[in-house]
Amino acid sequence: MESFRLIDFSILGFGGIFCLIWAAGLSLQQKSKHRWIAVYFVSVSGIRLLWEAFALSGFAHHSPNLYATPIPLLYLIGPSLHFYYERLLGNENSSLDLIHFIPISIGTLPLFYWYGLDIQTKEVWMNSVLQGQGSPYDWCLRIWVLGPKVSILVYSSLVLFRKSSAGTMALRYMPKNLQRFSLLLLIYIFMMIAVDITGYVVGLRSLFTYSAWSHTFAAVCVYLYSKANPSVLLEISDAFQKVRYSQSKLVGLDLALAQTQLHSLMIRDALYEREDLRLPSLAEKLKLSPHQLSELINVHYQMSFNQYLNVHRILVACELLLKRDKTILTIAYEVGFNSKSAFNRAFKLLMGSSPTEYKENSSAFSKEKAALAEKIEPKL
Template sequence: MSELFGWFSDGMILFGGFLSFLLAIGEFPSERKHRFQVLLSLTLVSLGFMQLSGSLVLNPNAGRDLNLKLWNLPLLYLPPAFAFLTLLAFSEEDFRYKSMHLLFFLPFSLCLGAVSFFRITEYPGPSSDIYWSMNDPISGMGILYLGAGIFSLTFVIPIFKILPQISELKFKILFGIFALDCLIVSLLGIVGLIFHPIFLKLALITVTLAVSLVYYIRRKYFDFPETVRSDLAKVKYSRTRLEGLEVESILEKLNLLFESEKIHRREDLSLAELAKELSLTTHQFSELINNKIGKGYFSLINHHRIEDAKKLLSETDKTVLEIAMTVGFNNRSSFNEAFLKLTQKTPISYRKMCKPL
């Protein structure tokens, strides 16, 4: 029975690793302004490496290799660091990289330095033990593994802070399950380091379940990020910054920018640049479109790009790729995905519907 569980757990962990890599390939965006997708992809890649290396460390044969145990350590600190940044990009429409964000990778850097020290100085005996002992709390690698568990646990806190702000029940449930998965992974990892390695395997299996949930959400609910981000924006802008502004005239000017000047066709258009066109701060502009139009920034831009594309598809003979490039996308795949999401049709099927033979 234990051998059967071993095969099953190893298979689940490896499946989670490879699924993470496949998801990362699918998530990596073609539009360079989607920082959330970039960071989500990096989070998934780091999870993939963590799963694969973890399955080797917990293998009774391969896990005896000291080098494998050592170099697996820094990989445990990467997913929480990237996940922190992903969560920031997810919740902030005008998210920008800052030098202070490098602090998220400080634990990874310290761990990498410690591992390098162990190898260069050929640190003996206790360094080969991945488990943490209360009797000898700072000896060997166990303390570094325990630090990884605690570091990942801190990531759970901002997830649970977001949960009450989500209004739609199905998204609240899905996000809640994901938050619970993250909490269980961290707790099982810590318990496994102190008591028994079986809990470490259960932690990696739970990671696989969390990655599978990400796959389900991204495939089933295309609008999940926008919907949750809109809920967060409502809370964020509960105290308005639009007082004293002529909102209707600003909305008219915004509509003119889209309808007449086709500003959405600029591939490198950013929230800050569009706000500047309206003489607003990024916070004011974000509040304006979320509260008055009911769309986030990327949702608004894609809406106008797809409406523009629908007109070109029905009125011109340009190829789908030419239309995609014209309206502001930089490749056909991202255009097809956005078009399908908003119209439930592919560009080709939409053209056939508008221009039957």
């Protein structure tokens, strides 16, 4: 069994506890959408450092299952970076596609195999990870442990080098001091992860140990910078907002007129009734490109095209449900849904009740209806 390594435990443990205390302090600050993003990433950094402290200090040999259990959760860090990046770009309705859950799904499978191993085999495998030697089975474990690190490296690269170049453009829009700090931090993180991966692959414990230590150093540096520049997250958000504007398809467009015309087509012409209504056909009626209409709805109404359409349909359905001579199925077809089940799901999602419940006591849902109507009012 490996001996206890006090220095690893001290440096990494300090970094982990430091990040968790920092995250707790952030959670108590004034409410803002940026606060919870910072709390999430700082907390994840703290958990990761504590895991490194547990693994590299030798404690993991006393509880191998505790060593392995957090590994699948670490696969979420990369997709989280992608999700946050999409939000910075203004894609408020963006969601993680199923493809982003493939790594964590695959990363969870070895855990079940791990739980079935005896304690001696687990110790041998953990030693093989630290020493960089062993059979192909040992390499499978090493790849499993390296997975989250590779994921962070890949997603970080996608942010910087994706086709739109929004990440690199945002750097140029940042204040000079933030620009320099962000660039240095990014280079430092890439180097840390590269050294970390190299250490595990070639079996040089000193490499991935020093890399892990440097995470504590990076956390302290980011904390000190954020204290000296309290508006750092807001400045990052503003930089991406400038990128969005520079790449917007709506530049030069009369937004007030476009919104008014869109609202008129929905209310006066009742285009929502067309079950086959699609974004391109509606854009053509407005003399806009599909990209322009999509951005208009996404940015100014904070919803997707289908969500916008369903809000109109459900609001009209609320009126029709008060007419006792119409069945729910008839109303569903009349407002543009192709099935009763699709209508029921959309109604429940937007109104918080089933159509039947609303029909029996419509006055109880007046606030929900008013809030829904406000969502589709032109933002002039």
